[in-house]
Amino acid sequence: MNRISAIGLLTIASLATCTGAIAQQPALKANIPFDFRVGDTWMPAGEYTISSPLRQVIQFRSAYQAKTATIVTSQSFYESRSGSQLVFDKYGDQYFLHRILCPTVSALNLNVPRGKAENQARSRSLEAKLPNGEETLVAAR
Template identity: 35%
Template sequence: MKNLTAIALFVAAGIATAGSALAQDHKVTANVPFNFTVNGRTLPAGHYTIGNDSSSPRTLTISDREKGVAVMAITVPDYRASADNKLVFHRYAGQYFLSEIRTTNESMTCHLPTSKQEKWAKAQTQEASVRDNHDVLIALN
């Protein structure tokens, strides 16, 4: 009976350890020196933590504790690992829109859908023939 109890405890401990290993969070940090938009919400420049977890890998959380801001975004995964870690922003007439997260950890590499606000900003700059459209890369810490 004692052996059966010991085996049951061993199995339970193994399952608990495996469950916590599967639910690990993936996080990166970045200093963003400009205001930027995610899902139609403008976030101030600051030090951001960006993460997801294995239970909902398509949901990204972007937060700056010092400024008390946080936003969640649904992403499109990109299962190709990048050579380096960076955020990619689209810039239209001085407005920045978070577009991609590229990491060496393929579970964090993703694209953010283009928001209505970004589509509008892009159309406005094209209509005005402004040549201020380009991608801006920020290194992740």
């Protein structure tokens, strides 16, 4: 009887350990000094944690978890040699997340598809003949 109890406890302990390991996901932190959009979700300037809970899905969560955005992405074949970076496209005074680059976690090298708001901003920018699609980089850690 003691042997069965010991095996049961060992099984429960190893499952608990595996569950904790699975729950851990790679994440980046970034302080973004301007308001921006992830897809069609507006995000205020501030500190964010960027994680990938599922393959090719990213989640932006503000430091105080007041604002969250989740979006499906595609794998990026771009690489950063100078550390983790967030790449934003700028149209007028609006910023849109375009790409995430992480040299240490290939699962976080992702392209973010254009949302409806970005397509509209891009069209207005082209019509007004403003500088179009300037890239802005933000370092992440």
